[in-house]
Amino acid sequence: MKSGSRLERTFAEGKFAVTAEIFPPRTPSVRLLHKRAEQVRDYLTAANLTDNQSATVRIASMAASRIVLDAGVEPVMQITCRDRNRMAIQADVIGAAALGIKNILCVTGDHQKFGDHPAARNVYDLDSMNLIQMLKTMRDDGRFHNGDAIRNRSASPVVPPEIFIGAAANPFGSPRHFRPYRLAKKIAAGADFVQTQPVYDLVVFREWLQKAGDLGLIEKVHIMAGITPVKSVDALCYMRDHVPGMHIPEATIRRMTGAADPEREGFEMALEMICAVKDLCGVRGIHLMAIGWEKVVPLLIEAANIVPEPVAVHRGDRPDAEIAGKD
Amino acid sequence: MIVGKQKPIEEILEKTASFGSILVVGCGGCVTVCHAGGEKEVGILAEQLELRAMALHRPLTVIPGMAERQCDTEFIEQLRDDMDRVEAVLTIGCGAGAQTLASVFPQKPVIPGLNTRFIGAQVEHMNWAERCIGCGDCVIGDFGGLCPVARCSKHLLNGPCGGSNNGHCEMDPELDCIWDLIIRKLEASGQLDRLLEVTPARNWQTSRAGGVRRQKHEDSAL
Numbered sequence: 260m261k262s263g264s265r266l267e268r269t270f271a272e273g274k275f276a277v278t279a280e281i282f283p284p285r286t287p288s289v290r291l292l293h294k295r296a297e298q299v300r301d302y303l304t305a306a307n308l309t310d311n312q313s314a315t316v317r318i319a320s321m322a323a324s325r326i327v328l329d330a331g332v333e334p335v336m337q338i339t340c341r342d343r344n345r346m347a348i349q350a351d352v353i354g355a356a357a358l359g360i361k362n363i364l365c366v367t368g369d370h371q372k373f374g375d376h377p378a379a380r381n382v383y384d385l386d387s388m389n390l391i392q393m394l395k396t397m398r399d400d401g402r403f404h405n406g407d408a409i410r411n412r413s414a415s416p417v418v419p420p421e422i423f424i425g426a427a428a429n430p431f432g433s434p435r436h437f438r439p440y441r442l443a444k445k446i447a448a449g450a451d452f453v454q455t456q457p458v459y460d461l462v463v464f465r466e467w468l469q470k471a472g473d474l475g476l477i478e479k480v481h482i483m484a485g486i487t488p489v490k491s492v493d494a495l496c497y498m499r500d501h502v503p504g505m506h507i508p509e510a511t512i513r514r515m516t517g518a519a520d521p522e523r524e525g526f527e528m529a530l531e532m533i534c535a536v537k538d539l540c541g542v543r544g545i546h547l548m549a550i551g552w553e554k555v556v557p558l559l560i561e562a563a564n565i566v567p568e569p570v571a572v573h574r575g576d577r578p579d580a581e582i583a584g585k586d
Numbered sequence: 587m588i589v590g591k592q593k594p595i596e597e598i599l600e601k602t603a604s605f606g607s608i609l610v611v612g613c614g615g616c617v618t619v620c621h622a623g624g625e626k627e628v629g630i631l632a633e634q635l636e637l638r639a640m641a642l643h644r645p646l647t648v649i650p651g652m653a654e655r656q657c658d659t660e661f662i663e664q665l666r667d668d669m670d671r672v673e674a675v676l677t678i679g680c681g682a683g684a685q686t687l688a689s690v691f692p693q694k695p696v697i698p699g700l701n702t703r704f705i706g707a708q709v710e711h712m713n714w715a716e717r718c719i720g721c722g723d724c725v726i727g728d729f730g731g732l733c734p735v736a737r738c739s740k741h742l743l744n745g746p747c748g749g750s751n752n753g754h755c756e757m758d759p760e761l762d763c764i765w766d767l768i769i770r771k772l773e774a775s776g777q778l779d780r781l782l783e784v785t786p787a788r789n790w791q792t793s794r795a796g797g798v799r800r801q802k803h804e805d806s807a808l
């Protein structure tokens with residue numbers, strides 16, 4: 260086991276994993292996060308805590324991760340390359356490991372132009388590929404990015420962070436034929452699992468998976484298909500026109516436009532998509548991103564009959580050297 | 587070359603309003619080429635200052651001036667006589683030129699009349715685009731001669747990001763996604779395998795991140 264996280268164990272046992280995004284609030288409210296955690300606790304393998312999602316300031320992913328962990332939900336802490344350099348990120352990784360956070364998802368991050376602080380200066384010291392590589396080096400070699408061992412003094416033991424490393428993938432981005440190779444690079448860099456952009460176009464998604472299979476990738480990484488339920492045609496059009504990297508076919512828009520009860524239709528469409536992707540060869544789980552419609556998450560999971568089997572959540576207290584005072 | 591753009595005239599007028607005599611200095615280098623800070627622009631700007639002063643019934647002496655290269659003290663020295671006759675200098679050279687003026691004439695207030703924008707190339711007539719951010723360790727040889735450091739909005743070394751959209755950057759539908767261009771270029775030259783390896787994180791010490799950069803020619807006696 261690389262991390263022993265519930266997510267990793269789920270894959271290791273050959274079970275189907277279900278994750279969903281929890282969007283940290285903008286206010287310092289533990290109560291709100293507890294409430295969200297409670298809604299999904301019995302339905303998820305783990306929950307992603309986004310990192311200033313859509314380039315908008317929110318409770319830090321690390322803090323939110325620990326708060327939901329305390330509420331019994333295993334966190335996937337997200338890290339973007341936009342706001343922090345390699346020093347800050349490594350400090351966060353060590354800090355997260357100390358807090359018992361075992362899954363980290365590495366993403367490039369939306370440009371601040373799309374968020375609430377367009378006047379900010381971005382960082383992008385690393386790209387998502389470099390970030391994955393750095394985390395793998397920290398975990399597998401017990402070394403920081405500069406090559407130094409992760410320990411306090413030269414004689415003290417090396418204590419690598421035990422983390423399960425995630426990456427994002429966009430099968431629908433262009434140039435499309437390069438996308439499977441980009442997945443290959445992320446795996447070579449060290450990704451253990453991958454969460455995709457929301458799937459609305461099954462044909463393109465299948466082609467991407469097929470190519471990933473041909474390249475021998477689906478044995479090397481756990482792919483989770485992204486699903487975003489929406490309750491109005493406006494939401495679909497907004498995503499199509501304003502969310503970078505989103506691909507929504509005309510047929511989807513048409514179906515929603517013609518719906519008598521768009522909320523019902525949105526639910527059905529998401530459900531159909533889950534059922535369609537969950538049995539595809541290479542799909543090991545579902546990742547739900549129900550922006551603005553969080554309460555649909557448990558309903559969808561139940562309807563799709565993919566409620567994860569209960570696994571005891573391990574509180575992250577580390578039984579290792581620093582606690583025993585060895586370093 | 588360095589691409590610059592003249593500041594909004596209102597800003598220039600406001601910053602120069604308190605002076606009774608001004609030397610307006612252009613530069614014969616890059617900013618002449620991009621039609622922002624050459625002799626012609628000096629003439630127009632000087633006239634604008636005079637017209638505004640007349641409209642406000644304020645006495646103002648404006649002297650137009652040029653330096654062959656404003657970033658070179660040798661050429662700046664040639665402005666000394668004119669400089670003695672004015673209270674302040676308004677420059678439409680780049681930031682390096684403006685600061686050379688400031689250091690050669692420590693007593694004179696220097697007002698920048700130009701925003702220095704980027705190192706760029708003329709991509710079509712009268713249209714320039716950023717091509718380099720002077721990172722100090724050129725890597726474009728690995729990317730088909732195209733620069734992801736300067737031309738990818740996120741400096742990705744392993745692009746494209748998820749937002750690349752049919753050849754355009756997610757930042758702006760008018761902007762090329764440089765990663766799309768890199769992939770196509772390497773494909774066309776049969777070198778796509780170069781992109782299948784992960785490019786490791788950069789050492790940014792040679793860039794601005796490493797502090798203020800200087801360069802001395804080894805044979806400075808030349």
Ligand code: SF4
Pocket residue numbers: 717718719720721722723724725726733734735736
């Ligand atoms: S790699 Fe560096 S030096 Fe070369 S073009 Fe790009 S920014 Fe300029």
Ligand code: SF4
Pocket residue numbers: 737738739740741742745746747748749750751754755756757762763764765766
């Ligand atoms: S769309 Fe292309 S150029 Fe723009 S940030 Fe993404 S990879 Fe870079």
